Each structure stands twice: as C-alpha cells, then as structure tokens.
Amino acid sequence: MQAQNIIFPAQILRGPGVISQLGDICALLGKRALVIGGHQALMAVGDKIRHQLEGCAVELVGSEWFGGESSESNITRLAKVVKDKKADIVIGVGGGKSLDTCKAVGVETNVPVVTIPTIAATCAAVTPLTIRYHDDGHFRDLFPLPQAPAAVIIDSAILAAAPLRWLAAGLGDTLAKWYEFRAISRHNGQLSGVARSSSANSRICYDLIESCGPAACDAVRAGKPNAELDQVLDAIFMFAGLTSLMSSGAHAAASHAIYEGFTVCDKTREFGHGLLVGFGNLCLLALENRSDEELMEAIRLAHACAVPLRLSEIAELNAGELDSIVKASLHAPDMENMPEPVTAGGLYEAISRVEAMADLLDA
Incomplete structure (x- = not known):
C-alpha cells in the first residue's frame, strides 16, 4: 500500500x-x-x-x-x-x-x-x-x-458581509468536489476507506449546497448570516477541505483544468477561481455525456447559486482567445485525471451544449 x-x-x-x-x-x-x-x-x-x-x-x-x-x-x-x-x-x-x-x-x-x-x-x-x-x-x-x-x-x-460573487465562487468550487471526484472514482474500481471518506464528504458538499445554497445566497444579499449560510460554509470549508485532505488533493479533473485554461487569458484570469470552476463543472457533465435531465438539474442549481452558465457571462471572447483557453485546458495537469481523453472538439461541443441548455432555462 x-x-x-x-x-x-x-x-x-x-x-x-x-x-x-x-x-x-x-x-x-x-x-x-x-x-x-x-x-x-x-x-x-x-x-x-x-x-x-x-x-x-x-x-x-x-x-x-x-x-x-x-x-x-x-x-x-x-x-x-x-x-x-x-x-x-x-x-x-x-x-x-x-x-x-x-x-x-x-x-x-x-x-x-x-x-x-x-x-x-x-x-x-x-x-x-x-x-x-x-x-x-x-x-x-x-x-x-x-x-x-x-x-x-x-x-x-x-x-x-462580502460580495455575493465570492460566495458563488465558493459554491462553484465546492460543487466540483462531488462532480470531479465522481468523474474520476467511478472508473477506479474498489475504493479504499480513505477514498470512501473523501467521496462521502464530497457528496455532503453537494447535498448541503443543493438544500441550503439559494438561501445562503439570500443571506449574503441581506448582509446577515443565517442557518443556511452556516451550513454552506461548513460545506465550503470543512467538508470540501476534508475531501481534499483525505484524497491528498488528487480529486480534480476537467472542471479545474478548464479554470486553469482560463488563466492564460487576460480577460478571464481575474474573474474568480470558483466561478470559473463552476462553469467548468457544467462542461465536465457534458464531457461525461450526462443526460439532458441531469445537466439541466446542475444548470438550475448553478443558476440558483449565482454561478455563470455561459461564456458571455464571464467575458466577451474572440475566437482566438477561446482557442487559447481550450488548448490550455487540454494541457492542464488536472485534465489528465479524466477517465477518457478529452479533445478540443469534445470541449467545444461540451461548451456549446451547456450554453444551449442554459438558453432553455430562460425560455
């Protein structure tokens, strides 16, 4: 061992x-x-x-x-x-x-x-x-x-008392604990006890955000803590931290790779780690070929937690800038953790699918 x-x-x-x-x-x-x-x-x-x-x-x-x-x-x-x-x-x-x-x-x-x-x-x-x-x-x-x-x-x-966008960033980054760990671990066979602990904590992160995330955002909008905010902060700091500690940090996949891609572009680099990871979560689900129903559920949750659903909500990018982001994402170390190789075409298709589904949310 x-x-x-x-x-x-x-x-x-x-x-x-x-x-x-x-x-x-x-x-x-x-x-x-x-x-x-x-x-x-x-x-x-x-x-x-x-x-x-x-x-x-x-x-x-x-x-x-x-x-x-x-x-x-x-x-x-x-x-x-x-x-x-x-x-x-x-x-x-x-x-x-x-x-x-x-x-x-x-x-x-x-x-x-x-x-x-x-x-x-x-x-x-x-x-x-x-x-x-x-x-x-x-x-x-x-x-x-x-x-x-x-x-x-x-x-x-x-x-x-902090701006809502930073809580939204924490929600996006913490949701990645579940989405990414699941993407990696389902191809790794029998999980060890330590890995099971990491998986369980990442699922707690998801469950707490699903149940308390929208009300926690309301607390920040009002500038006053509530019970739901305390629960969400437990997810962001304690349970997400335990997920990382128990897996030695080796749980990141496409969501974080896409964030790392965004750091090569001047327009997107400072947008916010967790906000970019949150968008990457949706792309990860599309890369996994999750069903429309599951992807829409994730989009609704992201929207309720103030996470961006479209590239245009992050920055207005030209074709060359987006190409540089996609290429950097593919070469990011975390992308190597994906169970199947990710291509530039596959990532472009994933982004398009997420944005098309997000448009349905507004319809």
Whole structure:
C-alpha cells in the first residue's frame, strides 16, 4: 500500500462572531503576530484583529499586503519580513491566493499560521496546499505543504458581509468536489476507506449546497448570516477541505483544468477561481455525456447559486482567445485525471451544449 500523509488543521472555529476568540488562540501560539492579507480584507478585519491581540498581550508587529499573487517571489519576500520582525505567528486574512501565500510563508519560516477567510470562495483556509501562480497571474503548480493551519476562524458574520460573487465562487468550487471526484472514482474500481471518506464528504458538499445554497445566497444579499449560510460554509470549508485532505488533493479533473485554461487569458484570469470552476463543472457533465435531465438539474442549481452558465457571462471572447483557453485546458495537469481523453472538439461541443441548455432555462 502506498504511504499517504494526511495533514489536518489543528483547530477550526465556526459561527457568527468567532473572531472574538482570536486573541486567546494566538496567545497559545506565540507573542509576536504579523498580519498578511489582501487590501480589502485588511480593511475589513484589521481593527478587530488589533483589538483581539491587545486584549491578550500579543504584539502586532506589522500588517503586510500579500502581493496580489501566491507566487514564489511574494512568498520569499514575506518570509523575509517574518524573520526580520521576529514574528512567531502569521495571521492570514482574505481569499484563496492570500491564504495560500500565508500558509507557504508559515512553512518557509516554521511559524504557525492562523487563517481568517473574509470571503468564502475556496477551501484554502483549511488545506495544507498552496496553488502557486507566476507573478503575471498564470497558473504555475500545486505546491503541497508539510503543515496545515494551526487555527481556522470561519466567522459567518464577516463572510455574510462580502460580495455575493465570492460566495458563488465558493459554491462553484465546492460543487466540483462531488462532480470531479465522481468523474474520476467511478472508473477506479474498489475504493479504499480513505477514498470512501473523501467521496462521502464530497457528496455532503453537494447535498448541503443543493438544500441550503439559494438561501445562503439570500443571506449574503441581506448582509446577515443565517442557518443556511452556516451550513454552506461548513460545506465550503470543512467538508470540501476534508475531501481534499483525505484524497491528498488528487480529486480534480476537467472542471479545474478548464479554470486553469482560463488563466492564460487576460480577460478571464481575474474573474474568480470558483466561478470559473463552476462553469467548468457544467462542461465536465457534458464531457461525461450526462443526460439532458441531469445537466439541466446542475444548470438550475448553478443558476440558483449565482454561478455563470455561459461564456458571455464571464467575458466577451474572440475566437482566438477561446482557442487559447481550450488548448490550455487540454494541457492542464488536472485534465489528465479524466477517465477518457478529452479533445478540443469534445470541449467545444461540451461548451456549446451547456450554453444551449442554459438558453432553455430562460425560455
């Protein structure tokens, strides 16, 4: 049996207002904290963090922008800041790229990391993995880490205040856990216990989003957390994270490959990881030759969760730009996980079928 290293975050706090426990958590980890995050995230929670640390005798030694990309140069730069300031805790705030950067900085400096997602766009807050990009935003690689965050703070009051598109991105990315795992595992024969756990968690992700996703979107539209939002946040962070942890991240297929294709185009690169994955989910179902009924069911759910259904909802692309996206998708590492080879013609047909079915939704 092949050896497998399964790494879990040490502590996850969830629910409205749990950022109030940040100071107590950090006091157990160290005495000098450096906050790293995106500009908007730092503005959204910076004062709360400062107040929490002051109350627990943890010194805030600085606040740094993560750099805009989870790139090797930003990781190296911020690791130097941690060392220069003698920080013994990193507090990461923001979305996936920011948190991925912070996790890698923690590994580089051997410092514990506390993650505070301010948008619910991916499960990056909990996983021992950094998705690295080049400085220009092009996808580089998946970079496994030897440690997960020391603590994760999933505060639904903070997340309810974020724009809806970021929750939609989290829903699209989390639905991929089920769609992609199913696409890969149904051709792999008997599943091991660990793989069964990953499969079960990915199915929980789907079920929670199907039942609670639309109402969770309503909560974000209103800017106030509700029970359905908390359930959906469990799916996005905990159950999606468990899916990744228990499968060592090896569960991605065409949905993520299509996202990786979108990163080569200037018009689509910054649209949002999970939103692009969400569109890729629908293309994956079409590539699998799922029935019209099943594809329409997925389209309805995606629509209720504010996930794009057409290329035109992402960007106006000319033929050359779409061709570059398709070619990059086919050469993305995740496309190799598909049980059958995917061709350019097959991907074009899948996109056309999804868009035609989406038009029926409006009819």
